[in-house]
Amino acid sequence: MSTAVHVNTHAHAVTHVSTGLIRSLRQIIKESGLDPAKMTNQWPTLENGVEVWLTSRHLRSLVLEIHDPSRRQGDDLVGRFDFTINYGYYPDADGELWLDPDTVYYTVRKAGAFPSLCDYRIVADNEPGRPDVPGWSTTSLRSTAGFTRHEVGTAIGGGSLGAGLSYYTWTGS
Template sequence: MSTAVHVNTHAHAVTHVSTGLIRGLRRIVKESGLDPAKMTNQWPILESGVGTWLTSRHLRSLVLEIYDPSRRSGDDLVGRFDFTIDYGYYPDADGELWLDPDTVYYAVRKAGAVPSRCDYRIVADNKPGRPDVAGWSTTSLRSTAGFTRHEVGTAIGGGSLGTGLSYYARTGS
């Protein structure tokens, strides 16, 4: 007689990565000197959207845009952080779940200081056909013209899911 056990690691990975993404964004907000209360008030909506789109495999990246509301639209981006999703990160995954807080800390330090007058928003970049989630709407990302993207490395891993972290800084700064 033999016994077989099957564990749905994808469901566990989605929960872990979803939570890690939102916590990572919160850490960036706090470390950048921005007010995390705005994000805390939206936590259930963030969890619902990120979890739904990771499960359906529509989420390409979760983006934190930091902008200066006193500047004109189109020239108001101050910085940006992208958590890019890799659905084939570790195809033969053993179910290991991990988060590297040092990667987030490093990205914030390298991105530089944020003026106190800045605000932020979180944008989910999804593939076409994504399911609708209450509390989320469509939008466009701010232009990154004049910025350089810097890859930091993998910040979160869970089963076959991984997330790379990058930040944008003004070119020449």
């Protein structure tokens, strides 16, 4: 006689990755010299949306756009950080949950400083058909024309879920 045990770690991975994403965004905001109070006030809404869309597998990426409000809209992006979700990160995962805050720390250093007058917003890029979540609305991402995307690598892992981190730097004229 043999016994088989199957543990569904997806729910645990979703909670871990969701929490890790929000905490990592807060780390980027604080270390970039931006005001974390705005994000703190939105924390429950952010957590709820990210968790719902990770569970339904609609979340493609979580994006932090940093913009200069003194510039003309459409020309106001000064920096961006993307956490890109990989639902097949480690398909045979054993349930290991991890977060690498050093990756986030060094990414902020590589991206450089932002003027203190800058503002930010967090945008969830979702697959079509995503469930609606209270407090979230539709929007478009700002143009990254003139910016170069730099891939850093995976910053958060949880079972088969992974979140890769990248940042954008201005290279245009």
